[in-house]
Amino acid sequence: MSTATNVLELTDANFQESVLQSSKPVLVDYWATWCGPCKMLSPVIEELAGEMDAAVFGKMDVQKNTTGTKFGVMALPTLMIFKDGKKVDALTGVPSKAKIKETLEKYV
Numbered sequence: 001m002s003t004a005t006n007v008l009e010l011t012d013a014n015f016q017e018s019v020l021q022s023s024k025p026v027l028v029d030y031w032a033t034w035c036g037p038c039k040m041l042s043p044v045i046e047e048l049a050g051e052m053d054a055a056v057f058g059k060m061d062v063q064k065n066t067t068g069t070k071f072g073v074m075a076l077p078t079l080m081i082f083k084d085g086k087k088v089d090a091l092t093g094v095p096s097k098a099k100i101k102e103t104l105e106k107y108v
Helices: 015-020 036-051 097-105
Strands: 007-010 026-031 056-061 078-083 086-092
Touching: 007 015, 007 036, 015 026, 015 056, 026 036, 036 056, 036 097, 078 097, 086 097
Parallel strands: 007 056, 026 056
Antiparallel strands: 026 078, 078 086
């Protein structure tokens, strides 16, 4: 059973170091407290973080941070995958755990 401790809390201040400079692929979950689908997706992200050591998982609250807009986040939830400092893939809405894992595994 995984816990939220496997998922980084991302902010504008730590995004560069935690995501863009990561040696592993990073899945960023852009979310907001008022977003119902975001709350549905959260336990799935935490499960995957506990299962996949080859990637880093992080969550960024778009109400408190502006980094999401720099990468074109227009809908919530949005999942973005970064590798070698670049955005390489994105999923919006509430994809299945299998779909998220399949997409992320292309980059690990």
